[in-house]
Structures are given as C-alpha cells and as structure tokens.
Amino acid sequence: MADLKFLVVDDSLTMRRIVINSLKAQGYPQVIEAADGKDAIAKLLSEGAGFVITDWNMPEMNGLELTKWIRLNEQYENVPILMITTRGNKDDVMEAMKARVNNYIVKPFTPAGLKEKIEQILKAVEPKAA
C-alpha cells in the first residue's frame, strides 16, 4: 500500500493540499501533484504514478481531457483514475464514466469517502505503475 504512488491533479492549491494530506493520513506517503492536465501528463511521463486523482474544471487541459488522454495511451491505459469534482449532475457523471474514470467523488469529500473509493478501485483493478 505504501508503495503506491498517487498523482493529484487540481488547479486549486488548497484542494491539492487537502487531498494529499488525506492520502498521507491513510498511509499513502508517495504523492506527486499537478496543477492541470498538461502538467499532469508531464509528471506522468517524467515521474510515473500508479493512481491518478483528478479534478474536472482546470485550465490548459481539464480532468476529462486528461482522462481521455490516459485511456488512449497504451502505457497508462490501466492506471486507476478517481475524479473529485464539484460537478454533481447526472450528465457529468455519465460523461466521466464514458471517458472511463474508475470512480467519482463530488466535492466536498470526506476522508472516509475518499478511503472507500480508493479501496473500491484497488479491489477492482490491478494498479500498474506508469
């Protein structure tokens, strides 16, 4: 569990800090961060990650576009993706699922909710380092 490296993507510094602190409190100390989709791709290519947690609305490249990029890329296509976003209407969730995110959290999230979703995803998939 401690070996799993997370990539946290959100244009809000506040949100990145909160998610990262939650992950560390849950026993996931290896976390890198990015401020938008483009930055996330650069981090994936240079540092790798076994699990991506991403926001939706971001400049440069949003979370949905990032997800599609990851799924189209053979090297990263099986990396688990958890979307954490303020967008909570049904159409948005459907669109994210069609883009093949593994699960979806509507902000504000709780530590218990984050833990539950991560565990659900890890049970369902075999995370592969990118």
Place this chain on the structure above:
Amino acid sequence: MDNNRNSANEDDNEVGMIKDFIAHVRGIVPMLEHVKDSIAESSGRIPKASLQLSEVTTATESATVEILNVLEAMTTSIGQGETELKAVRTFVEHNNGTSESVQALQSIAAVEKILSETKDNSMNIAIALQVQDITSQQIAGVSHTIESIRTQLAKALQRFDDPKGADGGVGNAETESSPGLAPATHFDGEAQFTKSPDRQDVADEIVKQWAQGTSR
C-alpha cells in the same frame, strides 16, 4: 364654407399634435444622453469589481494555505506526542503490577484518546477548508456573469453612437471574454458547498449502474 372651416381646424389640430410630438421627442434626447452616460459609468466600474472578486479568491486561498500549514504542523506534533507516549506506555507496562502503574496506564490511554481526537479534529478542519475551492469557483462564475453584462452594455453603448453600425444586434456576449477573465470551462459556477450526501448518492448510483452495465 363650414366644411372649409372644419377642415382648417382639423389641419390646425394635426399640426399642433405634430408639434407636441416633436417637442416630446426632443425632450427624450437629453434623457437618452443621461441613460447613455449612466451606462458608460456603470460599465466602467465592472472591471474593477471583477478584479476585486479575483483578489478575494487570491486572499482566501493564501489564508487557507496558511491554516493548512498550521494544521500540518499540529498533526506532526501530535504524531511525535503519540510516539513518545508509546515509549512511556512500554516503560510502564514493563513495570506493571503496582497500583501506580495501573493509574499511569489509564492516564496514558486517556492522553492517547485526546491526541487521536485532536488529530481527527484537525483533519476535519482541513476538510472543511474545501469551502475555499468551492467558493472561488462560485466567485469565478459571478465574475463571468458581470463581465458578460459589461460586454452587453458596451454593445448597447455602441448602438447609441452608431445605430446603423455593422453589429446591428447585441450579438452573443457569452462567446466574448475580457482579458484576464477565466474561460467558462475553467470553473464550475454552480459549485455547491453542502454536507448533504444527496449529490454523492446520485454519483454513486450512476457509477454502480455503469459497473453493472445497465446504463450503457
């Protein structure tokens, strides 16, 4: 002769009405000028309002990060306290059997509980600070709206000055953005800060259906 007199009276009435109408229209012109000046002054204030809203977001993010820094320091200190306490517990357990050691273990347990609750509370504070991200998106939505209004007002002012200009209509203000204004895709203007689980429940249901293949 009576017919001619009646016809002349009607003509006089019509001329009078036309003169009144012209005078009325002339009276409207200064009013329209006043309206135009008011629009110009009001729309001129909007960029400053947008900037002030942006500064609110920057300030609250800065303050929130400071609070998170303090919370992280607290969590680190609590962790150190828990480690020291474990060492004390180990020492006392090695010298167990006396009534003093029993009391000491009880005190240690009580302190461990307090530290654990304090750690949870500091995490809860950190989680509540998500309000900053959510409100910043709401503020971005407001900025976007008032900038759209400014664009519409600017087009209305153009029509005052050039009624037969190339842009005869108000156009689509939604597609235009002022310099420095975040595009609509960069934020969720309908973001909500709520503790109700309803929105997450909706998302969970869709994810569940998707996993089961029923919503494909």
